[in-house]
Amino acid sequence: MTTKFYSNCKAMVATITSGSSLALFKNSVSYEIGAQLLNSAVTDLHVITVPTGGLLIDLLIKHQKISHIETSGVSLGEDGPAKNFTAAMEGKNLIDSEHRGNGIKITDATCPAIYAGLQAAEKGIPFMPIRGLLGSDILQKREELKVINNPFKKDDLIVCVPPIVPDFTFFHVPLADSQGNIFIGSDSELKLLAHVSKKTLVSADMIVETNLLKDPDYKNNTISNFYIDGITETIRKNETLILKPFL
Amino acid sequence: MDTNKVEILISEICNMLKNSNAIGVGVLSPIPGAASILAKIEAKDEKRVIILGSEEAPYAPESATEIFDIAGQGKLDSFFLSGGQIDGQANINLNYLTSKNQISKRWSGAFGSSFLYMVVPQIILFKLGHNTNSLVEKVDFVTAAGSSDTLTFRRGGADYLITDLCCFKFDRRKGIFKLKSIHPGNSLEEIKAKTGFIFDYSAQTDTTSAPDKIRQKTIGEKVVPELMKIYPKFAMTYWKN
Numbered sequence: 478m479t480t481k482f483y484s485n486c487k488a489m490v491a492t493i494t495s496g497s498s499l500a501l502f503k504n505s506v507s508y509e510i511g512a513q514l515l516n517s518a519v520t521d522l523h524v525i526t527v528p529t530g531g532l533l534i535d536l537l538i539k540h541q542k543i544s545h546i547e548t549s550g551v552s553l554g555e556d557g558p559a560k561n562f563t564a565a566m567e568g569k570n571l572i573d574s575e576h577r578g579n580g581i582k583i584t585d586a587t588c589p590a591i592y593a594g595l596q597a598a599e600k601g602i603p604f605m606p607i608r609g610l611l612g613s614d615i616l617q618k619r620e621e622l623k624v625i626n627n628p629f630k631k632d633d634l635i636v637c638v639p640p641i642v643p644d645f646t647f648f649h650v651p652l653a654d655s656q657g658n659i660f661i662g663s664d665s666e667l668k669l670l671a672h673v674s675k676k677t678l679v680s681a682d683m684i685v686e687t688n689l690l691k692d693p694d695y696k697n698n699t700i701s702n703f704y705i706d707g708i709t710e711t712i713r714k715n716e717t718l719i720l721k722p723f724l
Numbered sequence: 725m726d727t728n729k730v731e732i733l734i735s736e737i738c739n740m741l742k743n744s745n746a747i748g749v750g751v752l753s754p755i756p757g758a759a760s761i762l763a764k765i766e767a768k769d770e771k772r773v774i775i776l777g778s779e780e781a782p783y784a785p786e787s788a789t790e791i792f793d794i795a796g797q798g799k800l801d802s803f804f805l806s807g808g809q810i811d812g813q814a815n816i817n818l819n820y821l822t823s824k825n826q827i828s829k830r831w832s833g834a835f836g837s838s839f840l841y842m843v844v845p846q847i848i849l850f851k852l853g854h855n856t857n858s859l860v861e862k863v864d865f866v867t868a869a870g871s872s873d874t875l876t877f878r879r880g881g882a883d884y885l886i887t888d889l890c891c892f893k894f895d896r897r898k899g900i901f902k903l904k905s906i907h908p909g910n911s912l913e914e915i916k917a918k919t920g921f922i923f924d925y926s927a928q929t930d931t932t933s934a935p936d937k938i939r940q941k942t943i944g945e946k947v948v949p950e951l952m953k954i955y956p957k958f959a960m961t962y963w964k965n
Contacts, residue, residue, distance in 0.1 A: 502788075503788065528788070528835075528836075529751075529832075529833070529835060548833055549833055549834055549835055549836070550751075550818075550832040550833030550834065550835045551832055551833060552751065552752065552832040552833075554751065554752065554777070555752075555955060555956070555957045555958065558831070558832065559832065562830070562832075563829075563830040563831070563832075566820065566827055566830035567820075567827050567828065567829065567830050568826055568827065568828075569826060569827050585819055585833060585834060586833075586834070587834040587835070587836055587837065587838035587839050588792060588834075588835055588836040588839070589789075589792040589796070589836060589839045590838075590839070592788075592789050592792065607796075607839065608796055608839060608842055608843050608877055609838050609839030609840070609841065609842040609843060609868075610838045610839065610842075611842065611869070611872065611876045611877075612866065612868075612869025612871075612872055612876065613834075613838040613866055613867060613868055613869060614819070614865050614866045614867070615819075615834060615838055615867065616838075632874075632875050633875070633877060634875050634876060634877075635877070663786075663787065664787070664788070665787045665788075665789075666787060666788045666789060
């Protein structure tokens with residue numbers, strides 16, 4: 478597989494197609510990518526927040542890019558509730574908003590269930606069992622979550638989560654190399670996302686000539702270009718300034 | 725709330741953590757976060773405290789899944805949960821309110837609660853804004869269940885519920901809260917009027933103790949600087965200097 482290098486964020490974002498599923502890891506998306514996504518003509522996205530979302534998700538909702546959101550939570554942290562997210566969910570018929578949806582469909586999750594779905598996809602297995610969720614209304618609302626008995630122990634119910642395979646994922650890293658390998662630093666879950674997504678598109682502060690996989694300082698936290706479909710170089714700038722026109 | 729009240733809550737939660745070696749703090753939890761930092765400092769660092777949202781050692785998680793992984797294994801002793809609604813059976817609602825089959829109020833979502841409530845032995849429920857809308861007889865939506873039947877794997881569950889008015893202890897066997905202490909300046913009558921669920925109480929309920937001078941000094945000199953890095957707005961609101 479050859480990693481494609483894009484001259485700018487706009488060109489890389491243009492590869493995403495309307496109606497796709499898009500996984501976004503917490504706040505790891507470059508806001509330049511976010512701004513391009515908001516500016517683009519893309520619509521009808523099924524966004525999976527891994528496992529939660531913030532300002533960018535709220536703005537994607539405001540600018541009508543999302544038709545389905547699968548999330549464990551959307552919040553602006555100390556800045557308060559994500560008002561576009563909450564407004565989009567309020568006043569809706571319960572059945573419509575959760576299962577059919579004229580506006581935005583929401584699939585409520587809990588953080589480890591999203592990771593479990595990605596892990597099932599990574600390992601190529603039909604489901605990942607997880608503890609918890611029993612007795613929660615989230616389980617009641619989610620038909621695709623199944624409860625089975627632990628095959629190794631009597632009377633031990635456990636929830637099974639099906640695989641989550643996103644069409645696209647975007648995230649930002651500090652460093653990439655000219656072969657398409659990317660250094661992710663401490664966000665080890667980005668490996669999981671890159672392994673399972675059909676297309677992994679990455680923005681990097683800097684693209685260097687040195688092969689990161691051959692550099693002892695970087696190789697352990699570097700993802701091979703085998704998993705990386707696109708890279709573009711962009712410095713992670715002041716977030717608020719870039720997103721201000723969309724607030 | 726004033727700074728004194730905030731420090732009483734921090735101090736009381738810290739007391740609840742004395743037997744915990746590994747403590748997790750979720751997002752949007754500055755007071756539990758401060759209490760956990762205090763507990764770690766008072767234990768001369770002999771506690772592991774993981775605060776989601778922290779980006780610096782020693783409070784930053786090793787990875788985004790670390791807290792769920794160690795909780796799943798039973799290595800996390802305590803965690804904090806809140807809710808837009810909490811009911812008398814310790815069920816919590818972080819998703820939404822309903823009215824006439826419609827969503828009348830939406831909150832952020834479950835985060836890790838539906839999992840952590842079941843796998844962490846000690847859950848401390850925390851709710852500011854103690855009133856009959858938030859502490860209810862029955863939640864509109866069960867994000868995470870307060871109790872489970874015998875077929876359900878569960879290591880523990882709710883231990884305490886602390887609010888801006890008082891502290892309750894949850895009796896897991898009976899499935900009911902018992903009033904443990906009333907914060908200085910608040911009264912049993914006020915708590916009865918502002919609580920939407922039935923709870924046990926004694927007419928001679930203790931007053932929640934305030935931190936002593938040494939603890940107050942530790943909060944001001946050692947906890948607040950750490951809190952500034954994780955919850956700057958909160959820290960600036962209560963400790964301007």
